[in-house]
Amino acid sequence: MKKILIVGSTGQIGSELSIRLRSIYGRDNVVCGFYTPPYPDGFFDAGPTAEINALHIEQIAEAVKKNKIDTIYNLVAILSATAEKHPKLGWDVGIGSLMNCLDVAKEYNCAVFTPSSIGAFGPNTPKDQTPQDTVQRPNTVYGITKVLGELVSDYYYERWKVDARSVRFPGIISSMTLPGGGTTDYAVDIYYKAVQGEDFICPLQAGTFMDMMYMPDALDAAINIMEANPDKLVHRNSFNVASMSFDPEMIYKSIKKQYPDFRMTYAIDPLKQSIANSWPNCLDDSCAREEWGWRPNFDLERTTKDMIEQLKIKLL
Numbered sequence: 001m002k003k004i005l006i007v008g009s010t011g012q013i014g015s016e017l018s019i020r021l022r023s024i025y026g027r028d029n030v031v032c033g034f035y036t037p038p039y040p041d042g043f044f045d046a047g048p049t050a051e052i053n054a055l056h057i058e059q060i061a062e063a064v065k066k067n068k069i070d071t072i073y074n075l076v077a078i079l080s081a082t083a084e085k086h087p088k089l090g091w092d093v094g095i096g097s098l099m100n101c102l103d104v105a106k107e108y109n110c111a112v113f114t115p116s117s118i119g120a121f122g123p124n125t126p127k128d129q130t131p132q133d134t135v136q137r138p139n140t141v142y143g144i145t146k147v148l149g150e151l152v153s154d155y156y157y158e159r160w161k162v163d164a165r166s167v168r169f170p171g172i173i174s175s176m177t178l179p180g181g182g183t184t185d186y187a188v189d190i191y192y193k194a195v196q197g198e199d200f201i202c203p204l205q206a207g208t209f210m211d212m213m214y215m216p217d218a219l220d221a222a223i224n225i226m227e228a229n230p231d232k233l234v235h236r237n238s239f240n241v242a243s244m245s246f247d248p249e250m251i252y253k254s255i256k257k258q259y260p261d262f263r264m265t266y267a268i269d270p271l272k273q274s275i276a277n278s279w280p281n282c283l284d285d286s287c288a289r290e291e292w293g294w295r296p297n298f299d300l301e302r303t304t305k306d307m308i309e310q311l312k313i314k315l316l
C-alpha cells in the first residue's frame with residue numbers, strides 16, 4: 001500500500017488528485033501538504049494534512065519521516081504567464097520545490113511525480129504531432145524550469161535510483177479549483193462565463209491551437225504513470241500525453257451548442273499569445289500509450305458536457 005504526500009495539494013490539480021488518491025489508497029494514506037490559502041471546502045476534515053512550504057526542505061522531510069511516506073506528488077508551480085511577470089519567483093518556486101522533493105526522496109527512498117508541461121517545448125520544436133524525443137528549447141522561465149525538472153529527475157533516477165516519473169501536462173480543464181496565471185486558463189474561464197450567462201473575452205487569437213485535457217484524464221495520467229511496471233518504461237521524465245487539441249473557435253462552438261446566445265469577443269493578451277505561439281499545436285503521445293497503456297477518455301464534446309453539468313451545480 002502506498003503512503004503518499006502531496007506537496008501543493010490545494011491548487012487546481014492537487015485539490016482533485018487528493019480526493020482520487022484517497023479513494024484508491026485510503027483516506028489516511030494520503031497526506032495533503034498545504035501552504036497558500038484558499039483551502040478547498042472541508043480540507044482539514046478530509047484526511048491528514050501537513051503545513052509545508054515547499055522551499056523549506058526540512059518541512060518536507062519531517063512530513064515524509066513522520067508519516068512513513070513512500071511516494072511524493074510535487075504539484076508546486078508558478079504557471080507560465082505569471083512566471084514571465086515574476087521570473088525569479090517562477091524559477092525559485094519551480095526549481096526549489098523540485099530539488100527539495102528529489103533530495104528528500106533520495107534520503108527516504110520515495111518515488112516522485114513532478115508534472116512537466118507542453119511548456120517544456122519551444123518555438124523551434126516541431127509543432128504538429130510533436131515527438132516524445134525532440135528539440136526542447138523553451139523561451140519562458142516556466143518552460144526552462146520544466147526542462148530542467150525533466151533532466152534532473154532522470155539524473156536522480158540514473159545516479160541514485162530515485163523512482164522519479166512524470167508526464168507533460170497540456171492545459172487542464174477542471175471545475176473544482178481555478179488555475180491561475182497559465183496560458184491555457186482561457187479554456188477553463190470560457191465555461192464559467194457561459195454558465196454564468198456572461199460574454200467571454202478571449203485573450204488568444206482564433207487559430208491558436210494547444211493541447212488540452214479534462215481533469216479526470218489528467219488524474220489517470222498522474223496515477224497510472226506512478227503505478228506503471230518499471231520494466232516496461234523506456235522513458236521516465238517526461239511522457240507526452242494528449243487527449244484533445246483545439247483553438248478558441250472550436251471550444252466556443254462546442255459551448256454554443258448548449259448556450260446558443262453565448263458570445264465571445266477577442267482582446268489579445270500579447271504575453272499569453274507569444275507564449276502560446278511558442279508551444280506545440282498537438283503532441284504525439286504514442287510512447288505513453290505503448291510503455292504504460294495511456295488512454296484518455298474525454299474529447300472536447302464530452303468535456304464540454306461534463307464541465308457545464310459540474311459548473312451548473314457549483315455556480316447556479
Ligand code: SER
Nearest residue numbers: 079080117182183184
Ligand atoms: N497550463 C500551463 C500554463 O498555461 C501549461 O502547462 O502555464
